Amino acid sequence: MSESILLDEIFTVTSVDDQKYQRVSRITGTSAQNDMGLTLDINSQLYPLEQDATFSLQLASNLNSQELKDAADYIMYGKVYRVEEGNDDKISVFISFGGLLMSIEGSHRKLYRLSLEHVYLLLRR
Numbered sequence: 628m629s630e631s632i633l634l635d636e637i638f639t640v641t642s643v644d645d646q647k648y649q650r651v652s653r654i655t656g657t658s659a660q661n662d663m664g665l666t667l668d669i670n671s672q673l674y675p676l677e678q679d680a681t682f683s684l685q686l687a688s689n690l691n692s693q694e695l696k697d698a699a700d701y702i703m704y705g706k707v708y709r710v711e712e713g714n715d716d717k718i719s720v721f722i723s724f725g726g727l728l729m730s731i732e733g734s735h736r737k738l739y740r741l742s743l744e745h746v747y748l749l750l751r752r
Contacts, residue, residue, distance in 0.1 A: 631695070633740040634686040634731075638665050640676050651727065652676070663733035670727070674701040674750060685749040686722075686741065699749035703727065706745050722746060 638656035645652040652671040657664055665684070669676065676682065690696050705724035712718055713732065720741045722729040729748065731738065 631687045631689045631691060632685055633688055633746065634684070634738065636660070636663060636684050636737075638663075638682055638684055640678050640680045640682070643676060643678055645671055656682075658733075663731060663737065665729070665731050667729045668724075668727035669701070669750075680752070683751045687747045687749060688744070690747055695749065699751050701748075701750040703748045704745065705729070705748065707741055707743050710741065710743065722748070724748060 636658050637660060638658050640654050640656045642655045643652050644654075647653070650670055650672050651668055652675075653666065653668050654676055655664070655666050685695075685699075687695060690702075696702070703724040705722045705727075707720060707722050709721040710718060711721075716735050717732060718735050718738050719730060719732040720738055722731075
């Protein structure tokens with residue numbers, strides 16, 4: 628894993644909510660591998676996801692690697708604006724991508740590298 632990669636995980640979409648906005652869907656997903664939960668707003672015209680779809684999610688501190696950019700189908704740039712400690716070694720990280728929001732909850736061991744900084748989100752099927 629590249630030094631710039633802060634998180635690399637496979638998620639399965641558990642629900643898609645496209646009722647509130649025309650071009651934005653709020654997806655929720657889980658990662659069986661590391662018991663992580665995800666809520667993510669995406670532009671559904673550019674990157675539609677259906678329930679039960681599987682996708683790869685990476686968070687990176689920079690995009691210096693051309694391979695990283697070329698491998699992604701959908702990229703957003705945003706800022707971690709809040710990190711909350713939870714119960715049983717769990718933390719929640721909240722990121723805003725210009726108004727599209729993401730929250731991810733999981734083990735501190737997996738999410739400890741995410742702090743109040745700018746990050747890139749890279750998705751691929």
